[in-house]
Amino acid sequence: MSDTVTAPIPSAAGRRRPLILAILAGVALALVLLGPLFLDRFSMNVLTRSMIYAILAITVDLLWGFTGILTFGQAAFFGIGAYASAMLLTHIGSSPALLGLALVLAIVVPVLLGVAVGWLSFYYGSTPIYATVISLVFPIVVTQLVYSGGTLTGSSSGLVGYFGLPFGLEGFFRLSGICLVAVAVAALVFVRSDAGRLLTAIRDNETRCAYLGLNTQRIKIALTATLAGVAGLAGFLYANASGVVAPENTGFVFGTELVVWTALGGRGTVLGPVLGTIGIDYLSANLSGELPFLWQLIVGALFVVMIIFLPNGLAALVTRFTRRGRSEVVAGGGPTLVPEKPLHHMKTASGPLLSIERLEKSYGSQKVLEDITLDVAPGELVSLVGPNGAGKTTMMRCLTDGKERSGGTVRIAGQDIAGMIPNQIVALGVGRKFQVASVFESMTVADCLRMSRAALEAPSFVTASDALGLPPAAIEILRLTGLDKLLATEVSLLSHGQKQSLELAMVVSLEPRLILLDEPTAGLTKTERTTIGAILKKLTSELGFAAILVEHDLDFVCDISSRIVVLHQGRLVLDGSVQEVVNSDIVKTIYSGGEHV
Template sequence: MASRLTFNGRLSAAGALVAVLVFVVLGQVVGEYDVSLLTVAFIYGISAVSLDLVWGYVGAPDLGHGLWFGIGALTVGAMTTTTDSTGLVISVQDEPWRYAVALLLGIAIAAAVAGVVGRFAFSAKGSPFYIAVVTLALTTAATTLYSQFPTVTGGENGLFGFNPLTITTRAWYYLTLAALVLVTAGALILVRSDVGLLLRAVRDNEVRTRYLGYNVENVKTVTFMGGAGLAAFAGGLMALATGLVAADLFTFLFATQMMVWVAVGGRATIIGPVIGAIGLQLLGARLSGSFPTQWSLIQGLLFVLVVVFTPSGILPPLTRAFGRLLRRDARADEREIVPETTAPPPLPDKSPVISVSGLEFGYGSLQVLRGVDLKVQRGELLCVVGPNGAGKSTLVSVLADGNLSARGTVHYDLGAHTVDRRPPAHRLARRGVSRKFQSPQLFESLSAAETVLLARKAGRLPSFWRRSRRIPTSPAVLDVLEAMGLQGRDHEKSTSLAHGLKQGLEIAASVASRPQVLLLDEPTAGLTHNERAVVGTVLQRLARGGMTIILIEHDLDFVNRIADRVVVLHEGRIIEDGTPAEVSNSDVVREAYLGTVA
């Protein structure tokens, strides 16, 4: 089932095959100049794919992507040339092993440097655009440093004359074409696989991805390293094919050209950036000769027009228009949710699941939680209520994420995992604590089925090549989907769903990992009375199955209908703890809500 090709898939494959055959024929009929031009264009296509993986799929705007390209080229040049003290090349060592080792070494160096950069730039506390600032600074520094070490880099002259003379220009044409085809095919397999969903999820919503159990920083860093290594491979090919390395490869201008290729072709499409790189390289070769000063302005204007009028690039609108012209149903290639055939493992029967003692938390001088003591039993449906500003959502956030610095102790007894020190959100999610936010936190580019698939993995790395068509799902998730009216809407993107359906999808995603503890922050906010009743029934069913639920809620009538126990939070302290009937009749609670006792 996973290997079945749809009409759209066959059409794309046929189009790609035709394009490759056209280039194969062109290599025999065009002149030497055009062959050299297309060889460079193919190499640029590889570098465009590398940037698309980083910028298009995990949303990291690498403004210094040319640095990785330059490292790959410089490594080849440095290992195959000898220079004098001024940087002038005086000899070339053209042993085949040098080229092979240099190409691999350049990839390794670029990936290692990118790993160090990513480790610090993709901090959980950092801005998403911090990587743009860091890579821009690195590119500026690299351009300056290039001329300071002439014995390694060749200085102002660069390194030259080291390309293997035994390989003809046309042979390089076909070698680089083959490399581009292999890289593009591999990238398409990657982004269409299950792990491709994870990359898009990180781009769309880092916070939600983290609470599904994934280490967002690691995903971005590894992707960043892979993109840098692939760009270095392209740079090494450029050096081998042309026998030239210069400071221009390290400049911000070259990195900007890469971003233009990706943006114009279409981010997160893989094929689009390849078309953008090849098309603009060929167009630039024709126009830059006649309009050398205006070509950069033309590229900049094209970039602005694309961003303003077609932010997704040129390829996606053309693809959609062609699909409408053929009137084919794109749903044939979508994933679908199906009942799982194996019984879920039984939940542990230990109690209590969560023990909180002396929990305090504040934002600067504002103290939100003031010594909260709480025990929650296995299979209990506990509702936390209280007036606005009481600290309810903050309590859920502290329970779900150990990165929030709080005083006091929180002990989780999760069967195989006993946790005394609060771990980060992704680790806690892997151990069985799931969270739903007050406002739906979903993924713009993922369908309902794809969202459930990622949630079901519970932080485990999906396949790099397999594209799951059928997603086995637990009865609890199917109950939520059916109750909330989401059954049969597996293919729909979250942005197209009504508010109530988004709430239902996030509840389903929170349940999909089979958590032991489910933290829900106002899951019925904005729902109708009937929808609230449906959610209440589903939550009671989950609790009877052994799942522990902590629910933040404002609707006291709803709470009284479904809760096993109610805790009232006021000014950061628990002022009442008991059954719904006991809490409803409490004078302390009425005073906290109304400011007076009737």
């Protein structure tokens, strides 16, 4: 149940982008360095704080806007960083060495807790709402600990009167500004890098990520921990710049405020939340004195309206104008396709690639699959046929998720997959194409393909590569289907057939030894069907892949299969060559509507 809101994604293309970013960063740096010359003390004080909050908003944006994890917990990491600094400086003392230690603690402690929170929030099968739940509970627990901390934490009064970094007002303004610019630039570079696209991929379609061999849980835990560290750094800055830390800095109400600012500024844009936070926090410092309740009422109402009608925030108004081109099919452009040598060594080991023994799957007392035994060797193209409800898709699921089946064993390349989760099974050399094309709707064709290589070659955290290395077979699929001309086009604009072909290309890019395809030709035109059939034949007979195909179109099946397996009412009723199956009475009975074999 992931939200369907999609943030505008900058295309990977654009050579001028680093230059624009550098200019932008330069201007921003100049502003924060020269700001103290123009600003009065009040504005400087308020903006110092707003800029620290903006760093937090960036972390919320990376988690929520880009990755789809709605979090209220960043306030807690921020508070922990602030308290770690303030407690050290209050109770032990202040010296350059201790300040250094405070900085280290302010980052390390949140990171460790981030790992713990991440581990709690993200596990195979966890729901997005559960992560949100944890992000609510965490700050509540932290705040409670602060309250009951007595003199150690200062309880409700907070800590005050310690000696932090010896900077004046101007110094803190510049320091916070530099940190904000640095974090913003790092975030912008990261989200546009090849690795950064992973976040969007997870938000768009986490299942697909897992079936591309990506350990999405680990990625999300790493992201949570890293951003907890960034929030802790902001906490350190805050503790020093403001000279006070208080329980409300850790609370979930502050956490919701961060989300509100991020939402109003425009999630998924990095700059939107920064401007939103600075703007709203500065305004509220100026306005809330005069109209405290009305101000909150206005912010609350604006927030509701924005969530409903403009989920991508004010930034969407701007980007809607500047990014008009993105809503069109882009012919050409995108990265250059580079054929790569296969990374997997196609083992010609003896023994079957896939070996299923007495596989069973039941829901309660109802058995959906029973006593399935089957071996598949490299080079085979096995078609799985049978009427609706025969258990074909269930069987596919049991082959790619080690926790699905109720009985029996499944071995892939000799390894029992019991208890393994999809990304581990993919790592054994299995690729799965779903019945309904499972791709990343808000990303470009090229980025989708890049994702399928991410598990094989660690993507860069800094650059967006101009080249896209793919196995020759995948490139051929793209050529045959014309997708190679649409690399810079957003997937949501593709036709049904194009998405199917793209998904196939993505699966092939994984360099699997065994491909599972669930109705790859459903809804395709005759030509597209022929193309896909030819590709599949080539993959198996020439390149030595094994494939299992679920298919209804018997003509198509007969054309390409090397072997056909017939499932009926959860049992394997026939396993033989195309000739054997076509001439079998059993099959005729099943397909003519006979209820019993």
